[in-house]
Amino acid sequence: MLFLRPGLSGMLYRGAKVNKEKKILLSGNEAIAEGSIQAGCRFYAGYPITPQNELTAYMARRMPEAGGVFIQAESEIAAINMVLGAAASGIRAMTSSSSPGISLKQEGISYLAGAELPAVIVNMMRGGPGLGNIMSSQSDYFQATKGGGHGDYHCLVLAPSRVQESFDAMFSAFSLAEKYRVPSIILGDGMLGQVMEPFSVRDPAAFAGEKTVKVPKPWALTGCAGRGPNVVKSFYLRDGDLEDFNLRLQKKYAVILKKEARYEGTMLKDADLVLVAYGTMARICSAVVRRLRKEGKKAGLIRPVTLWPFPVQAFLPKASPARTFLVVEMSYGQMLEDVKLALNGRAQVSFIGRAGGGFPLEEVIAAEARKL
Amino acid sequence: MAKPVIDAEKCKGCGLCINFCHKGLLKKTGKLNALGAVYVEFDEDKNTCGGCCFCALVCPECCIEVQK
Amino acid sequence: MKKIFSRPESLRDAATHYCPGCGHGIAHRLVAEVIDLLGVREKVIAVAPVGCAVVAYDYWDFDCCEAAHGRALAVATGIKRCRPDRVVFTYQGDGDLAAIGTNETIHAANRGENLTVVFVNNAIYGMTGGQMAPTTLIGQVTSTTPGGRQAELQGYPLKISEMLAMLPGVKYVERRGLFCPQEIIKAKAALHLAFDNQIRGGGFSLVELLSPCPTYWGMSPAAAMDWIRDTMVKEFPLGRIK
Numbered sequence: 001m002l003f004l005r006p007g008l009s010g011m012l013y014r015g016a017k018v019n020k021e022k023k024i025l026l027s028g029n030e031a032i033a034e035g036s037i038q039a040g041c042r043f044y045a046g047y048p049i050t051p052q053n054e055l056t057a058y059m060a061r062r063m064p065e066a067g068g069v070f071i072q073a074e075s076e077i078a079a080i081n082m083v084l085g086a087a088a089s090g091i092r093a094m095t096s097s098s099s100p101g102i103s104l105k106q107e108g109i110s111y112l113a114g115a116e117l118p119a120v121i122v123n124m125m126r127g128g129p130g131l132g133n134i135m136s137s138q139s140d141y142f143q144a145t146k147g148g149g150h151g152d153y154h155c156l157v158l159a160p161s162r163v164q165e166s167f168d169a170m171f172s173a174f175s176l177a178e179k180y181r182v183p184s185i186i187l188g189d190g191m192l193g194q195v196m197e198p199f200s201v202r203d204p205a206a207f208a209g210e211k212t213v214k215v216p217k218p219w220a221l222t223g224c225a226g227r228g229p230n231v232v233k234s235f236y237l238r239d240g241d242l243e244d245f246n247l248r249l250q251k252k253y254a255v256i257l258k259k260e261a262r263y264e265g266t267m268l269k270d271a272d273l274v275l276v277a278y279g280t281m282a283r284i285c286s287a288v289v290r291r292l293r294k295e296g297k298k299a300g301l302i303r304p305v306t307l308w309p310f311p312v313q314a315f316l317p318k319a320s321p322a323r324t325f326l327v328v329e330m331s332y333g334q335m336l337e338d339v340k341l342a343l344n345g346r347a348q349v350s351f352i353g354r355a356g357g358g359f360p361l362e363e364v365i366a367a368e369a370r371k372l
Numbered sequence: 373m374a375k376p377v378i379d380a381e382k383c384k385g386c387g388l389c390i391n392f393c394h395k396g397l398l399k400k401t402g403k404l405n406a407l408g409a410v411y412v413e414f415d416e417d418k419n420t421c422g423g424c425c426f427c428a429l430v431c432p433e434c435c436i437e438v439q440k
Numbered sequence: 441m442k443k444i445f446s447r448p449e450s451l452r453d454a455a456t457h458y459c460p461g462c463g464h465g466i467a468h469r470l471v472a473e474v475i476d477l478l479g480v481r482e483k484v485i486a487v488a489p490v491g492c493a494v495v496a497y498d499y500w501d502f503d504c505c506e507a508a509h510g511r512a513l514a515v516a517t518g519i520k521r522c523r524p525d526r527v528v529f530t531y532q533g534d535g536d537l538a539a540i541g542t543n544e545t546i547h548a549a550n551r552g553e554n555l556t557v558v559f560v561n562n563a564i565y566g567m568t569g570g571q572m573a574p575t576t577l578i579g580q581v582t583s584t585t586p587g588g589r590q591a592e593l594q595g596y597p598l599k600i601s602e603m604l605a606m607l608p609g610v611k612y613v614e615r616r617g618l619f620c621p622q623e624i625i626k627a628k629a630a631l632h633l634a635f636d637n638q639i640r641g642g643g644f645s646l647v648e649l650l651s652p653c654p655t656y657w658g659m660s661p662a663a664a665m666d667w668i669r670d671t672m673v674k675e676f677p678l679g680r681i682k
Contacts, residue, residue, distance in 0.1 A: 043522055069521040073514065074547035081511035081544070085518025088505045089485070089526075093518065111508050221503040221519065223526050225482035231497045233506035374444065386460035386654075391662040392621055409460065428445040429621040430665075432465030433456060439441035 023198035028188060029055035029096075031163045031199060032122055033062060035170030036094050038201065040214075041120070042068035043086035043093035045079040049101045050134040051190035052124040056096065076101040080108030080121070087117040088232040090220030092174050096122035098190070099132065099140050103148065109183055110149030113249070114234025116219075118177035120170070121155070122186040124193040125330075127357035135357025136189035136280060141334035144185050145308040152246060154253050156184035156260065157307040159278040164199035166192060178215040180256055187307060189330065191280045256309055263311035264303040267293070268320045271300025273372050276339050277328040278304045281359065285328050288365045299369060307335065315342040322347065324372050328360055329353045348372075374423025374440035376414050382435035385409035389427035389436060397421050448472040450481045452501050459566075461661020463618040463651025464493050467560055470624070471531065472500060474631045478639060484527045487516040489541070491533035492566040510541030513548035516555050527638055529556035535565045538574040538600040545600065549644050552609025556634045557646040559601070562653040563672060570656030574598035577675050582656070597675050601648045605682035611643035613681040617650040619668040623678070630680075650676055 026034060033055045036044070044063050046056040056072065063070035069086070073079035079095045086093035097105065102123045112119050125140045127133040140148075144157045156176050160166040169186055177184040221230055236242035264282075266289060268274060273292075277285040282303040292299040300322065302314045313319060325347055327336045336351050343349060352360045352368055376389070376398070383405065389412055390398045397420065401413045414421070428436040447453060451472035458464050475481050481502050488496040490509035497504035507515040512530040520528040537545050537559050548555065564582055565571040572582040572589060575597050579588040605613045612634055616627035627649055634645035650672050652664035659667060 043518065045518070071517070071521065071551075074543055077511065078514040078517075078544050078547065081508065081514035082518035082521075084507075084511075085487070085505065085515035085520075086522045087518075088515070089519045089522045091522040093522075107508055108511070115506070221485045221505055222523065223483040223485060224501075224503050229497070229501055230503050231506070232504075233497065235494060235506055237495070375441070382455045384460035386661040388461055388661050388665065391665070407455065423444055424621075425445040426621040429624045430466065432458060432460070432462055434447050434451060434465065434469045436445070437443060437447070438445035440444045 023200045025196055025198045026163065027054050027194055027196045028163045028166045029124065029193040030058040031167040032096070032170060032186060032188070033058040035167035036120065037062055037066045037068070039092070039171040039174045041092045041094050041170070041174060042066065043083065043091050044068065045071045045073045045082040045095050047073050047076045047079050047097065047101060049098045051126055051193050052096050052098050052122070054193070055122065055124070076104040077108065080105035083119050084108060084112055084115070084117060087112065087119040088115070088221050090217040090222060094120040094122065096124070098124045098126045099128050099137070102140060102143065106149035109155065110151050110153060111234055112183040113153035113155065114151065115232050116181040117183070117232065118174070118181050119183050120173045120177060120186065121183060122188065125187065125189045127355065133357050134190060136191040136330060136359065137355055137357065138189060138279060138281065138330040139334070139355050140187070141307065141329070141331060144187050145310070145338070153249060154182070154308050156180070156182055156256065157187050158184065159187045159305060159307050160192065161279045161282045161303065163195065163197035167199050167201070176260060180252055182252070182256070187279065189280050260306060261309040261311040261313060262305040263314040264305055265314060265319065266301040266303070268300040268302065268322070270298050271320070271322045272298050273324045273326060273369060274300045274302055274320050274322045275326050275328060275365070275369070276302045276335070278307060278335065281328050281330055284360070284362055285365060287362050288369060291362070291366050292369055297370065304335070310338045310342065312342040315339065317346070325349045326369055326372060327351045328365055330359045331355045373419050374421045374438060375419060376421065376427050377437045377439060378412055378414060379435035380411045380413070381405050381407070382433045383409060383411035384433060385411055386432060387412070388430040388432070392426045392430050394426070395420055398427060448476045450475045450501050452499050454499055456499055457495065458492065459655040461652060461654040461664060462492070463562060463649065463653070464560060466618045466624060467558065467649050467651060468496060468499050470628045470631055471558055473628060474635050475502065477632060478635055480527045480639065483525070484529070485519050485523065487512045487519065487528065487530040489530070489532055489536045490567070491536050493531055493533065493560065494567070496531055510536055510539070511544055512536060512541065513544040513553070513555070513557070517548050517551070517553050520553060520555055524554070527556070527635065529558060529635065529638070531558045532560070533566070534559070534561045534563065534573040534575040538598050542600070546604070549604045549610045550607045552611070552643045554638055554641060554643055556638045557644070558631065559646055559648040560651045561648050561676065562651040563597070564653050564656045566653050566656055574600070575676070577672065601646060601681050604646060609644055610646070610682060612637050612645040615648040615650070615676060615678050615681060617668050617673065617678055619650065619652065619665040648676070
């Protein structure tokens with residue numbers, strides 16, 4: 001008897017030959033999974049939660065084909081700790097979930113940061129707080145960029161806004177995580193996860209110019225043959241040791257802040273009003289910018305691609321001379337604070353935001369923009 | 373005959389070896405080691421130790437070596 | 441004179457932080473002896489979660505991964521699945537394995553992960569100062585059962601090993617004690633079998649060790665050993681469970 005599986009796209013593309021030139025049609029969730037595998041991820045542990053279930057299902061099919069390990073864990077907490085073990089053994093490892101599940105993983109993410117382990121965590125954000133709903137949202141920005149777990153740590157946070165970019169982002173997520181030995185977070189949303197767009201598997205490193213570099217891992221737990229034992233830990237009991245470790249982390253974060261902040265700027269040079277939005281919201285805002293330009297209003301767009309490190313350079317006068325900024329989010333103003341910090345009072349900042357699953361529509365944003 | 377060799381600096385004076393040596397060949401010295409513990413010593417002149425290793429088996433600090 | 445008993449190679453010659461008479465020191469040595477016996481020191485990866493033994497890597501001379509409290513078996517699953525040819529074991533206390541980590545324990549066992557679990561049951565939380573553990577006996581006084589554990593309020597000592605034994609994925613479960621030389625020898629034999637199972641690809645193996653905690657039982661080391669023999673063993677019978 002033929003079982004009609006949910007996610008017909010999966011059935012059509014079972015084992016589709018991934019041809020370099022040809023485009024393939026997948027949802028954002030599935031493109032992230034495929035991108036991870038092509039970026040060398042060989043361990044995935046996940047737990048069911050809408051709206052990212054297609055990612056887990058895709059991994060269940062594709063990861064074994066790629067010779068990797070797929071585990072549906074008993075909880076999001078178990079999943080992030082399985083990823084910790086896999087990462088500690090030197091394998092590229094990843095988990096994915098959505099907002100409530102990501103909250104459960106926060107302790108594990110803090111441990112990844114504390115043990116300097118590279119790993120990727122995908123959050124396809126949904127409406128919150130609490131059980132919330134399964135619609136899209138950007139209400140986990142603080143959690144992702146300010147550190148949702150305990151201790152002074154940061155994760156690299158990448159925010160793709162299209163399916164092509166979601167596929168490409170995985171290469172950066174893994175190589176940057178390994179380059180700096182930090183956890184990296186892909187911050188998507190339910191819409192990005194569900195939307196299907198054709199994308200190509202061209203030069204995977206095209207995403208923000210990141211080379212897929214293989215970093216040696218002498219620290220990995222592989223059995224101490226030919227070397228002294230390795231220990232992966234974040235426990236520093238002796239007086240002063242933890243502070244020394246924290247100073248080392250801070251030095252690392254300072255380098256990341258200087259070198260890895262990325263954004264996409266649109267028509268900023270002559271813009272007198274700049275919209276600021278990331279992920280799905282940035283797509284809607286780019287439509288608003290085009291509309292305003294047609295009406296003769298000089299608008300531009302800053303789309304942060306890394307949310308941590310936040311691209312402050314985009315807000316310098318030489319990059320964005322404008323003196324009026326309009327931040328648009330699917331939340332009640334979280335990235336808004338980083339924009340204000342970056343501008344530090346040199347420009348007027350307005351905000352439009354909706355959460356709980358709703359999002360600001362193009363006409364609403366345009367109407368607000370015309371007043372500024 | 374056999375004899376246990378106790379690393380006096382690592383002994384915490386828990387007394388388990390004394391407790392399980394059925395020939396009573398081990399005793400507390402009354403002297404403190406760097407850990408501040410009253411460490412245990414093998415009673416040399418009573419050398420009837422048969423090398424059963426009970427003392428070493430129960431030592432939580434693994435600071436007893438037995439020679440035969 | 442020849443050495444007939446000495447420190448195993450896999451055990452570092454370091455003073456431990458454990459209290460005088462603590463069972464962890466004995467259990468650490470037994471694990472190291474078995475790893476030497478099997479000649480796998482260079483292939484071993486230990487997982488030590490939060491608990492008195494979280495710094496076991498200071499005493500063992502092989503690779504070791506720290507795990508958050510209760511998550512050792514998830515971490516070990518990740519390691520073993522990625523490095524199936526390595527010998528991966530967890531060394532967990534009763535709080536870690538049977539309280540906060542019960543979910544990870546049951547599911548790793550139910551998946552039949554090819555892992556070895558060294559389960560040190562001292563019926564109390566040592567690292568945090570003597571609180572009730574899932575295996576605390578009825579009537580046993582702890583800092584959180586000042587009047588002694590009462591079944592009506594705190595339930596019964598958890599028989600996690602017997603629970604796990606009913607799972608098809610579990611291949612070997614044995615409970616031994618560290619309260620006398622004879623039992624310590626049997627504990628070593630059980631650990632040997634548990635590690636050997638893994639090496640031969642046999643699946644989930646667990647050895648529970650009833651271990652003394654003189655400090656928080658409020659007893660002398662020798663009295664703590666007797667308490668295990670006379671009292672604890674009645675609640676947690678020794679022997680092979682599966």
